[in-house]
Amino acid sequence: MSVWIQQEILLQPRPRGFHLITDDIVAELPSLRSIRVGLLHLLLQHTSASLTINENADPSVRTDFETVFNSLVSEDRRDLIHTYEGDDDMPAHIKSSLLGVSLTLPVRDGRLVLGTWQGIYLGEHRNQGGRRRVVATLQGQGD
Amino acid sequence: MSVWIQQEILLQPRPRGFHLITDDIVAELPSLRSIRVGLLHLLLQHTSASLTINENADPSVRTDFETVFNSLVSEDRRDLIHTYEGDDDMPAHIKSSLLGVSLTLPVRDGRLVLGTWQGIYLGEHRNQGGRRRVVATLQGQGD
Amino acid sequence: MSVWIQQEILLQPRPRGFHLITDDIVAELPSLRSIRVGLLHLLLQHTSASLTINENADPSVRTDFETVFNSLVSEDRRDLIHTYEGDDDMPAHIKSSLLGVSLTLPVRDGRLVLGTWQGIYLGEHRNQGGRRRVVATLQGQGD
Numbered sequence: 001m002s003v004w005i006q007q008e009i010l011l012q013p014r015p016r017g018f019h020l021i022t023d024d025i026v027a028e029l030p031s032l033r034s035i036r037v038g039l040l041h042l043l044l045q046h047t048s049a050s051l052t053i054n055e056n057a058d059p060s061v062r063t064d065f066e067t068v069f070n071s072l073v074s075e076d077r078r079d080l081i082h083t084y085e086g087d088d089d090m091p092a093h094i095k096s097s098l099l100g101v102s103l104t105l106p107v108r109d110g111r112l113v114l115g116t117w118q119g120i121y122l123g124e125h126r127n128q129g130g131r132r133r134v135v136a137t138l139q140g141q142g143d
Numbered sequence: 144m145s146v147w148i149q150q151e152i153l154l155q156p157r158p159r160g161f162h163l164i165t166d167d168i169v170a171e172l173p174s175l176r177s178i179r180v181g182l183l184h185l186l187l188q189h190t191s192a193s194l195t196i197n198e199n200a201d202p203s204v205r206t207d208f209e210t211v212f213n214s215l216v217s218e219d220r221r222d223l224i225h226t227y228e229g230d231d232d233m234p235a236h237i238k239s240s241l242l243g244v245s246l247t248l249p250v251r252d253g254r255l256v257l258g259t260w261q262g263i264y265l266g267e268h269r270n271q272g273g274r275r276r277v278v279a280t281l282q283g284q285g286d
Numbered sequence: 287m288s289v290w291i292q293q294e295i296l297l298q299p300r301p302r303g304f305h306l307i308t309d310d311i312v313a314e315l316p317s318l319r320s321i322r323v324g325l326l327h328l329l330l331q332h333t334s335a336s337l338t339i340n341e342n343a344d345p346s347v348r349t350d351f352e353t354v355f356n357s358l359v360s361e362d363r364r365d366l367i368h369t370y371e372g373d374d375d376m377p378a379h380i381k382s383s384l385l386g387v388s389l390t391l392p393v394r395d396g397r398l399v400l401g402t403w404q405g406i407y408l409g410e411h412r413n414q415g416g417r418r419r420v421v422a423t424l425q426g427q428g429d
Binding site: 060 | 290
């Protein structure tokens with residue numbers, strides 16, 4: 001049986017930085033359990049935050065992500081135009097595109113097929129990002 | 144009814160920089176309107192340009208993207224080998240992989256489900272890139 | 287006929303750097319030939335390596351990728367915490383997210399629909415990465 005399910009997931013506001021959200025996503029998708037083989041697609045509907053996959057165990061990885069991305073995309077440069085909302089405005093747009101806002105993940109027997117050390121990160125690149133919205137599209141063969 | 148449609152989209156030549164192409168893509172995909180729930184996949188068939196999602200309203204965001212990516216991936220360094228086609232050659236390849244050449248976007252009720260401020264950018268990283276080709280694959284449940 | 291196939295692909299250990307793996311992937315997917323129109327999704331189940339698409343002909347592009355990514359994400363900085371496994375540890379995590387660990391590629395008439403110059407790169411960002419595992423999910427309309 002072919003399955004297509006599409007729903008919105010609202011993520012609570014988080015401080016600037018990188019946050020592990022695998023459990024939040026899975027908890028919102030009970031229909032995941034009905035998929036034998038398939039794919040889960042996630043689109044973060046924003047341009048100043050990001051979704052990426054990285055190490056799910058040691059919180060220092062997320063701290064180091066924030067350190068490195070802040071130095072890769074500096075807020076101190078004076079040659080940017082689009083800074084109306086503050087120094088974090090344009091750098092947040094750049095980080096969003098460097099990391100991306102969309103993920104596609106394999107599903108098997110009702111679960112995400114991630115590597116042992118892989119988790120889903122939300123990159124919150126604004127100082128005050130507020131709630132973030134994800135469109136989840138689940139497709140596959142059901143039981 | 145399950146739908147699979149695959150077609151080529153030819154993008155007109157654009158100057159180096161970042162360009163909003165959401166309307167160009169949608170205009171070439173009349174079959175989008177027949178999808179109730181699904182996904183659109185786009186592959187840019189080049190290695191010196193990119194596709195990404197970012198802010199669709201203020202053109203200064205695209206200007207700042209060009210500024211920031213030119214400083215992230217400098218054309219002045221002398222330790223690169225693959226520069227046969229000019230100083231923009233190898234940096235264009237790097238930018239293409241930093242941003243990516245492929246997007247997957249949710250579809251509902253015949254329309255792309257992007258966030259309010261999201262649009263599709265073509266990153267043209269060559270000085271003379273010429274026409275660019277996209278393979279669009281549309282799948283989903285039809286009416 | 288609707289097709290869903292999911293399988294693991296084990297990639298042999300490769301030295302640090304960028305490696306063209308298109309042929310390795312295709313050789314492991316004989317079922318690709320049965321797809322008339324579809325998509326192939328690849329997930330690399332690791333957080334210190336990456337998958338990206340770039341130039342498939344001149345090996346100097348891969349050499350330059352290693353040069354540029356090593357300067358973008360330096361191993362010399364002293365402000366990182368997560369360096370337990372060596373100086374290449376945290377930079378490998380960053381490169382993995384900058385480039386991504388997942389690709390979706392169009393399929394038509396039993397073959398990947400890549401551009402003439404496009405190939406699949408494995409980015410091996412650890413000094414001793416070992417074997418790497420990919421989950422391949424193939425879906426589409428069969429013959």
